[in-house]
Amino acid sequence: MYTQGLTPQASEDGNDPREAAFQARIDAEDRIEPNDWMPDSYRRTLIRQIGQHAHSEIVGMLPEGNWITRAPSLRRKAALLAKVQDEGGHGLYLYAAAETLGISREEMVEQLLAGKARYSSIFNYPTLTWADIGAIGWLVDGAAIMNQIPLCRCSYGPYARAMIRICKEESFHQRQGYEIMCALARGTPAQKDMAQDALNRWWWPCLMMFGPPDSESQHSDASMRWKIKRFTNDGLRQKFVDATVPQAHLIGLSMPDPDLRFNEATGHWEFGAIDWAEFRRVLAGDGPCNRERLAARRAAHADGTWVREAALAHAAKRRARREAA
Amino acid sequence: MTEAPMPLWEVFIRSRAGLAHRHVGSVHAPDAAMALQSARDVYTRRGEGLSLWVVPSAAITASDPAEKDMMFEPTASKIYRHPSFYDVPDDVGHM
Numbered sequence: 001m002y003t004q005g006l007t008p009q010a011s012e013d014g015n016d017p018r019e020a021a022f023q024a025r026i027d028a029e030d031r032i033e034p035n036d037w038m039p040d041s042y043r044r045t046l047i048r049q050i051g052q053h054a055h056s057e058i059v060g061m062l063p064e065g066n067w068i069t070r071a072p073s074l075r076r077k078a079a080l081l082a083k084v085q086d087e088g089g090h091g092l093y094l095y096a097a098a099e100t101l102g103i104s105r106e107e108m109v110e111q112l113l114a115g116k117a118r119y120s121s122i123f124n125y126p127t128l129t130w131a132d133i134g135a136i137g138w139l140v141d142g143a144a145i146m147n148q149i150p151l152c153r154c155s156y157g158p159y160a161r162a163m164i165r166i167c168k169e170e171s172f173h174q175r176q177g178y179e180i181m182c183a184l185a186r187g188t189p190a191q192k193d194m195a196q197d198a199l200n201r202w203w204w205p206c207l208m209m210f211g212p213p214d215s216e217s218q219h220s221d222a223s224m225r226w227k228i229k230r231f232t233n234d235g236l237r238q239k240f241v242d243a244t245v246p247q248a249h250l251i252g253l254s255m256p257d258p259d260l261r262f263n264e265a266t267g268h269w270e271f272g273a274i275d276w277a278e279f280r281r282v283l284a285g286d287g288p289c290n291r292e293r294l295a296a297r298r299a300a301h302a303d304g305t306w307v308r309e310a311a312l313a314h315a316a317k318r319r320a321r322r323e324a325a
Numbered sequence: 326m327t328e329a330p331m332p333l334w335e336v337f338i339r340s341r342a343g344l345a346h347r348h349v350g351s352v353h354a355p356d357a358a359m360a361l362q363s364a365r366d367v368y369t370r371r372g373e374g375l376s377l378w379v380v381p382s383a384a385i386t387a388s389d390p391a392e393k394d395m396m397f398e399p400t401a402s403k404i405y406r407h408p409s410f411y412d413v414p415d416d417v418g419h420m
Contacts, residue, residue, distance in 0.1 A: 035390050085370065092367050096351045099333075105353055106328045162350070169371070308355075312329055315356035 026227050031157040034100040042226055043101050046156055049228065050098040055112045055119035057091035059293050063127045064136060072130060079176045080133060086173070090166045097158040113298050121279060122209050124287030131184055131191075131198035137177015139199075139206045139244065145170055146240045147210065155227040178247065185251040192252070199248065200256040207271070208279040210237040238268055245269045333382040334360040336367075338374035346378050354379075 018037050025032065032038055061084050068084065071077035095105055111117035122140055127133065148170070151163040184195035211217060211233040223229035231239075245262075248255060259272030281287065331353035337346035349368050354360035360379040369377070388396055404410050413420060 033390060035387070037391065082370075089367050089370060092352070093350055099351075104330060106330055110328075308328070308331065311355040311359060312331070315359075318356065 023225070026155050026225075029227075030155075031160065032155050033157045041222065042228075045223060045226070045228065046159065047098055047101050047103050049223075050094055050101075050159055051103070051108050051111070052118050052120075054091045054094035054098060054108065055117055056123065057087045057094060058112075059119045059123045059297065060140075061087045061091075062293055062296055063123055063125070063289075064133060066127050067130060067133050070130070071133075076180070079172075083137070083173050083176065086169050090162075090169070093162040093165060094159075097156075097162045100158045109301065113294070113301055115285065115294060118283065120209060121282040121287065122205050124282050124290045124293060125201070125205050126289050128201075129194050129198060131181070131194040132202070134177050134180030134184060134195065135198035135202040137173050137175075138181050138247070139177070139202050140209070141170060141173040141177060142244060143206045143209045143240050145174060146236050146243075150230040150236075153227075153230065159228075181253070182251050185253055195251075196253055199253050203256055204274065204278075205282075207237055207241070207274055208276075208282075210234075210240065212276065212279070213274075241269050241271055242267075331355060332360075334364070334379040335382050335385065336360075336364040337378040337380070338368060339376040340374050342375060346376065349373075351382060352379070 016039065019039055022032075022038060022042075032042075064080060064084050064087075068077060068080055071080050095108060098108060099105060108117065112119070122143075127136070145167065148163055148167055152160055152167055154160045154163065181195050181199075184191045186192075214232045214234045217233055224232075245255060245260065255271075257272045259270070261270055262268075263270050282290070285291075332355065333351055333353055334357075335351050336349050338349050339346045352360055352363040352367055354363050357379060361377060364377050364379050368374075400406070
């Protein structure tokens with residue numbers, strides 16, 4: 001609702017006297033709302049982050065959508081359908097939040113389809129078996145929730161409000177995934193192997209979801225100062241590992257990491273080195289499914305063009321008729 | 326190719342009888358009927374409400390947050406608008 005009347009004001013960051021007052025509001029845990037003055041770099045950072053987040057929800061529908069027609073029971077199918085529908089809804093809440101900063105929906109979609117905007121690297125991995133649906137709910141949504149809960153207190157009001165809604169709805173996603181893993185782990189040896197294989201393939205990409213190590217993360221400092229981000233990548237990653245390892249052990253699965261061990265002194269699980277070269281490769285467009293994902297989004301957008309055009313034409317015709325009457 | 330922009334609508338939900346409609350977000354749709362349909366799908370997947378409003382975003386006139394002091398500050402000095410401003414005997418009980 002806030003996009004109209006919003007004229008982005010030019011400012012060279014660091015030179016504007018309004019910046020100190022802005023930072024003081026943030027330090028006082030005040031929330032920034034769409035028509036408030038904000039530094040251009042704050043606006044740009046948020047547009048990029050919320051846009052990427054929205055794209056991730058939308059592209060994230062694809063790997064799971066792959067299994068809707070092949071879910072092993074009606075119960076599993078209904079749950080998966082509801083989950084994928086939620087991801088679509090989450091993408092829409094987030095696009096709406098980004099639009100309050102002055103970017104249009106059409107522009108964001110164009111950026112995604114042109115390959116100019118990023119989305120989470122995790123969705124460029126394939127879902128090869130039904131166990132992957134369990135692993136995604138348990139691990140991918142588990143990692144996403146870790147990331148998203150602090151965002152409910154983000155300094156930008158519309159983003160924080162969208163995240164509160166999203167986090168409430170996502171709590172079922174992780175439980176349904178873990179339930180699938182539990183059922184497979186308790187099943188036949190072949191089913192248990194399938195669960196272990198999915199865990200083996202998804203574990204490391206999930207650790208990469210938290211982003212590059214703090215020593216290399218280029219956006220962290222400003223984002224922390226602006227309270228867009230409240231925990232570091234490495235801090236959240238450790239929290240995720242500590243929460244998830246016992247969940248795997250409980251159902252008789254093991255992490256694909258020979259270096260994993262519990263440190264009694266710190267109370268944390270220490271894990272092996274992450275292959276950051278793989279992360280950069282996937283992010284740069286060369287993961288197992290990058291091309292397939294973008295092709296699917298482009299086809300969906302192109303196939304829907306006539307529907308959008310027809311709906312707009314129909315609305316215009318009805319409006320004209322009403323005005324003539 | 327640049328797409329024609331799809332109109333924006335603000336969505337309000339009455340969560341239960343007796344409560345006011347409350348703003349929950351926005352949707353894009355070509356007309357009011359489709360905006361209502363879309364709002365239902367996007368914002369009420371878990372029984373969030375009994376009634377939905379969709380309003381064209383362009384129809385909303387908003388105050389400017391930069392002028393909030395001029396707009397709202399004058400009420401701060403009018404403490405006599407609050408019941409606690411007035412002294413009455415304690416014996417009178419709840420009033």
